[in-house]
């Protein structure tokens with residue numbers, strides 16, 4: 177099989193063509209990468225076909241905070257095909273203020289090897305500290 | 306009652322530009338620095354930009370907007386810089402008097418130097434004229450971002466996004482993750498306006514169709530949006546009859562550009578560049594009014610917050626020097642940069658001879674394998690190869706002071 181990509185790593189924007197095979201289990205094997213003008217781009221294209229990953233950013237409800245929402249992200253990129261699974265967990269989360277930036281909200285989310293962390297500080301407003 | 310305050314440097318706006326300018330002014334010797342923000346928190350537009358992609362240049366990390374902002378907010382607090390929240394600057398005079406309103410009343414701030422850091426606002430439908438009645442369900446992309454990311458308000462179930470700027474692309478992904486179906490992103494130009502990274506990670510990842518060379522010709526629906534009519538456009542960007550197509554949706558997001566917010570600058574008599582819609586500044590980021598400096602999106606709409614921070618630090622530095630009476634008197638007149646082939650704008654517009662200057666340019670039309678030339682008195686001082694240029698990405702160049710010390714003319718062009 178073949179996939180055509182445009183490299184997103186630098187302004188050159190090389191058009192890259194990746195030949196690969198995919199077995200019944202969905203395991204992808206890259207055979208060749210062509211068009212990348214540098215090794216970084218070639219590696220990126222290979223990853224993009226074999227195992228594309230993304231950082232997920234979203235927000236969750238927070239009780240007694242100076243904001244109704246706490247913004248969160250995964251501290252490492254996770255497989256692209258698991259984004260919606262992660263979103264399903266995120267949708268049902270709720271925390272109590274105060275929360276500090278960087279605090280772990282969910283450890284090792286869905287066993288993907290990434291933590292879900294707070295990306296802002298939310299102060300407590302109602303009730304005691 | 307009018308409360309009077311005297312300060313060395315007053316900074317208007319508490320976004321990334323204002324924060325960095327205030328910090329830098331303080332670090333460079335200005336004792337009384339005051340930052341004034343009309344919103345209820347510091348951080349500006351970054352508060353609602355919960356996606357990552359900030360800080361790649363300065364911190365070599367892909368931070369979210371709030372994380373990036375908090376780094377600077379903490380520094381501001383550490384330096385004990387005074388700030389006012391929920392305080393709107395209503396008037397700025399050429400003599401650097403600021404009239405500020407907040408719940409404690411009306412304040413007069415007398416500043417020795419002022420840094421403009423008011424950011425920009427979004428263009429609205431009125432600015433681009435779409436036919437149809439005025440049903441509810443039409444938002445600017447940034448307003449939708451504010452509702453969803455800060456206020457926990459949902460805006461609809463199915464949406465069409467007009468414009469492919471980064472804000473629109475990022476909202477396409479955000480809404481998809483929240484369960485909203487994005488029917489289409491419609492762009493009038495033949496190329497997407499946002500970064501390629503965003504086209505891939507916000508649209509292609511989720512199979513969201515991008516219609517290039519198309520526009521929304523009509524918004525249908527009486528009380529609430531029911532559909533939009535889109536059409537292909539010709540080379541003159543005019544809709545081609547017979548190519549119309551109706552796409553059902555209950556929400557329309559407009560991502561049709563940002564305009565620097567310069568009402569205060571105009572009041573103060575600051576000269577505005579019609580191309581950037583921001584103040585005309587020199588190598589020190591000083592506007593046409595002495596002692597008033599500008600940085601960030603109020604000066605020119607930036608693509609990267611990291612560059613905003615770098616620019617704002619300079620504005621803060623020179624504002625502090627001005628307040629301390631340490632600004633070197635230029636011995637020669639400033640040189641206005643002349644714009645040549647495919648250069649739409651340059652910031653700063655004026656070079657102080659002998660001073661190192663970081664320059665930003667925008668082009669009119671996209672192209673591949675171009676060269677950015679900076680020509681001083683007929684000599685090509687900088688020749689920079691650009692693999693690809695597009696109006697949505699700024700070009701950057703550093704012009705060393707040694708080349709301009711005795712210069713008469715500085716010209717810039719982007720050509721073959």
Ligand SMILES: Cc1cc2nc3c(=O)[nH]c(=O)nc-3n(C[C@H](O)[C@H](O)[C@H](O)COP(=O)(O)OP(=O)(O)OC[C@H]3O[C@@H](n4cnc5c(N)ncnc54)[C@H](O)[C@@H]3O)c2cc1C
Nearest residue numbers: 318320321322343349350358394423424472601602609610
């Ligand atoms: C939706 C969106 C997505 C973006 N995504 C990215 C990205 O992924 N990566 C990246 O690097 N950059 C991104 N940017 C760009 C980046 O956010 C901006 O370049 C940066 O925020 C500009 O900073 P600023 O301080 O100039 O303006 P702002 O952040 O807009 O701050 C201006 C502040 O001034 C205040 N103000 C205005 N007028 C007054 C007044 N009269 N009195 C008192 N206060 C006033 C406003 O309330 C505001 O808080 C994005 C921008 C937007 C809008």
Ligand code: SF4
Nearest residue numbers: 183186189190214217
């Ligand atoms: S392959 Fe290398 S040179 Fe080409 S766009 Fe990617 S990073 Fe740039």
